[in-house]
Amino acid sequence: MQQRYHHSSNEVKGMNTADLREHFLIEEMMKPGKMCFTYSHYDRIIIGGAVPEAEELPLKNMAMLKADYFLERREMGVINVGGPGTITVDGVLYNLEKKDCLYLGRGSKEVNFSSVLADEPAVFYMLSTPAHVAYPTSLLKAEDASPMTIGSVETSNHRTVYKYIFADGIKSSQLVMGLTVLNTGSVWNTMPAHTHDRRMEAYFYFDVPKGQTVFHFMGQPQETRHITVHNHQAIISPPWSIHSGCGTSNYAFIWGMAGENQDYSDMDVVNITELK
Ligand SMILES: O=C[C@H](O)[C@@H](O)CC(=O)C(=O)O
Numbered sequence: 618m619q620q621r622y623h624h625s626s627n628e629v630k631g632m633n634t635a636d637l638r639e640h641f642l643i644e645e646m647m648k649p650g651k652m653c654f655t656y657s658h659y660d661r662i663i664i665g666g667a668v669p670e671a672e673e674l675p676l677k678n679m680a681m682l683k684a685d686y687f688l689e690r691r692e693m694g695v696i697n698v699g700g701p702g703t704i705t706v707d708g709v710l711y712n713l714e715k716k717d718c719l720y721l722g723r724g725s726k727e728v729n730f731s732s733v734l735a736d737e738p739a740v741f742y743m744l745s746t747p748a749h750v751a752y753p754t755s756l757l758k759a760e761d762a763s764p765m766t767i768g769s770v771e772t773s774n775h776r777t778v779y780k781y782i783f784a785d786g787i788k789s790s791q792l793v794m795g796l797t798v799l800n801t802g803s804v805w806n807t808m809p810a811h812t813h814d815r816r817m818e819a820y821f822y823f824d825v826p827k828g829q830t831v832f833h834f835m836g837q838p839q840e841t842r843h844i845t846v847h848n849h850q851a852i853i854s855p856p857w858s859i860h861s862g863c864g865t866s867n868y869a870f871i872w873g874m875a876g877e878n879q880d881y882s883d884m885d886v887v888n889i890t891e892l893k
């Protein structure tokens with residue numbers, strides 16, 4: 618498992634393109650037949666990917682967790698962005714179509730990921746955070762995630778937000794998770810931008826059409842930087858940073874947070890004309 622340490626906003630001001638990419642971009646996370654994990658020291662969130670082929674992929678323990686098994690003291694949210702897949706949790710089978718979400722409560726022991734079709738593998742994106750309470754494992758289908766349409770065509774940010782794990786959705790200790798789909802012709806996510814010093818955030822971009830990309834914006838509102846993020850790559854957003862993106866086409870992304878609270882609307886919005 619890769620580790621990513623903290624960086625202060627002051628350090629980040631002096632970073633060049635390679636530094637920014639090394640510390641905040643996760644490039645290789647969806648490899649056929651493999652599971653990949655990155656441990657971020659912001660709120661100790663683990664960001665992972667699993668692409669099962671013919672063989673199922675078990676969630677293995679990691680030495681650095683000093684635990685008896687991966688979810689001994691942790692919870693996890695999984696969203697499938699590929700072909701149909703299944704996850705078994707302690708003998709119970711869950712079917713995840715594209716954009717369905719499974720929450721795994723603290724104490725889930727035997728976890729296995731599989732694809733249903735050989736030529737269209739499931740692509741599972743995972744976030745795991747420390748948990749102090751065990752909440753029940755539960756599945757939420759995309760159509761039941763109370764979609765919310767925001768933005769407009771005029772400002773190129775017309776999009777639909779699906780919320781899965783948050784204060785009014787699937788219960789968790791601290792994990793918050795959902796996804797956002799941009800409509801055709803809309804390219805800006807999370808604009809107007811915001812920060813939430815109380816929570817870190819991770820963005821995972823998917824359904825970025827072949828040959829297209831997303832310019833992800835990070836940094837303090839008056840000190841922004843960009844990182845180009847391609848399909849199936851993720852960004853670690855420090856609590857003091859904005860997290861916004863502009864694509865060369867429309868696309869979708871999974872957002873997830875950890876920290877002080879689980880209110881989706883807890884955001885300190887920045888006036889667009891004050892961004893630097
Ligand atoms: O704190 C919330 C997150 O940044 C995202 O949910 C924002 C988002 O999906 C969007 O505006 O498109």
Ligand SMILES: [Zn+2]
Pocket residue numbers: 811812813818860884
């Ligand atoms: Zn946010």
